[in-house]
Amino acid sequence: MFLVEDPPEPLATDDFVLTPLRPELLDLDTEAYLASPDVIRDHSCGRWPVEGFGSDDNLPLVIRHWSDHQAKRAFTYLFLDPEGTSSLGCLYVRPLFPYLEAMGADAQTLLRYAGGSTARVSYWLRQDREPGLGAAVAERLDEWLRTKWPLDAYLYRATPAEECTVHALDRLPLDRVTIDLPAEQQSYLWWAADVRIVS
Template structure:
């Protein structure tokens, strides 16, 4: 809901078709989905607190507050700067959470990453990935979502690399990502106020 693209450049020119599974499907976050997005957000106070390190407002938050954010996400999506998706239930009547794909390099640069890290992720389509799932989700949904999202990112997206960024308090997400074929990596970011955990996928060069 709140992350900014952080760059005027496109992350990728042609994103794949949104993921569809038996348990959920992805839909780009746009104004038509405002009600579903706000409802899931307000239904998940503990999840949102952990995911955002307590930075995202909740008390008194409503559609009027959310609409400008949704419009910004949709604008970024259309311009290919960054991509935000709702995870919808199979009937499309409820949001199960939110997925964000944003350019990684501008963030690393702004947070003071060292030259070696910047060189590794410069000059290609590299994404910073994060997501949250609503508080009243079904047991086991976190693992299912994590597996399907990662398969989609790894096989369908024209990315050179992607890294998941997770707050330590997001214990279910941490456990789910530890089960996947990913590498936990340490990234020194002197200007980052928060202590995030990182998982990196194998670099897959665009053919």
């Protein structure tokens, strides 16, 4: 269970605004997803479908994300353009500890990230995004997580193929960490940020 009583107000910048992913935003989410086949492949390690995928396929996923958001189990947001007319991608803020347990993390790692208020964060940005959006998203997103969220710590996760995301995260004041997860079949990269020290 995610021990986040209330997420902060969604982030709004000159480049993008965040809004919780809700069923009424289905078409914007689906359009951005289908416009980004290479990004989706890299972000999901090829596990998310693109060919033949449409709004009818996406609706149950969006409903689940919205249900989790309302129940405070996990939080999913769309990056929207400032006018709110187009989706620029998707952000996921999820509890870290249950994932580490499920993936067979050792006792030291589990102790390090014990508790429900440590998050794993991932995101993707649409393939035809404006140049420079990746850096702006990483900087503003990290500031929002660090200063507004009631978290003990958070870790970003990305795949090596997400080169723009990896480059943007490497430029932030984060620690690249290695997490041994015997049951995880994918090779992820991790960046850690402590907000409050976990003892």
